[in-house]
Every structure is written in structure tokens, then in C-alpha cells.
Amino acid sequence: xxxxxxxxxxxxxxxLLLSSVKCFLECQLVSFQAKAGxxxxxxxxxxxRYLLSTVISFNGHLFTQKNGVCIGSCVAPVLAEIYLNVLDxxxxxxxxxxxxxxxxxxxxxxxxx
Numbered sequence: 001x002x003x004x005x006x007x008x009x010x011x012x013x014x015x016l017l018l019s020s021v022k023c024f025l026e027c028q029l030v031s032f033q034a035k036a037g038x039x040x041x042x043x044x045x046x047x048x049r050y051l052l053s054t055v056i057s058f059n060g061h062l063f064t065q066k067n068g069v070c071i072g073s074c075v076a077p078v079l080a081e082i083y084l085n086v087l088d089x090x091x092x093x094x095x096x097x098x099x100x101x102x103x104x105x106x107x108x109x110x111x112x113x
Contacts, residue, residue: 001113005084008110009076010068014051017069017083021047024082050075080109 005011025032025040033039054065056072069076088107095103106113 003112005110005112007068008080009071009073010065012068012080012083014048014068017051017079018044018048020082020086021079024085077109084110 022040022044025043029040032043036043051069054070056063056065056070069079073079084107091105091107091112095105
């Protein structure tokens with residue numbers, strides 16, 4: 001059996017994504033600030049502006065993406081991984097409740113097998 005998260009990048013809710021990223025970075029605060037040279041709050045302002053700037057040009061026409069993260073974005077895969085950490089934790093908690101044998105669950109981007 002497998003599950004596919006339909007339209008993953010378009011399905012990422014920006015508010016929840018920002019909360020997830022902030023929490024993730026604050027857990028690694030010293031490392032992040034040392035490597036990035038920016039405090040988390042300033043980074044979050046920049047990330048929010050980036051995520052809300054969803055106008056793209058295609059074949060000479062401008063389009064506005066209304067939901068999620070632009071698929072062609074170089075940060076989309078990393079943001080999706082951080083966002084899906086909540087799903088991973090929920091799956092792990094669910095598997096722990098199962099009685100009997102063991103269950104192996106793997107996720108590759110937006111597919112759970």
C-alpha cells in the first residue's frame with residue numbers, strides 16, 4: 001500500500017509552514033545563526049516575503065500562484081521536508097499503537113510506502 005500527498009508544494013499552508021520552519025530553526029538556533037549570519041526573526045521575515053511573492057512569468061504572461069510554494073523554487077524541497085516532519089511524527093505515533101508484528105513505513109518526498 002502507498003499514499004501520495006496530492007499536489008504537495010501547492011498544498012503547503014504558508015502560515016503552518018512558517019511556524020514549522022521557525023520551530024525547526026529555534027531548535028537549532030546556535031548552529032543556524034552561526035552558519036547563516038542572521039537571526040531567526042530576520043530570516044523569518046525574509047522567508048515570509050518570499051513565500052507571499054508568488055507571481056511568475058510564463059510565455060510572456062504573469063500568473064499568481066494562490067497556494068503553497070512555487071514548484072520551481074530551490075527551497076521548496078527543504079521547506080516541504082520541514083513541513084512534513086509533523087506528518088512523520090504522527091505516523092510514528094500511530095505505528096507505536098499497533099499491536100502485533102512490526103510495520104516499516106518510508107516516505108520519499110510526498111509518497112508514503
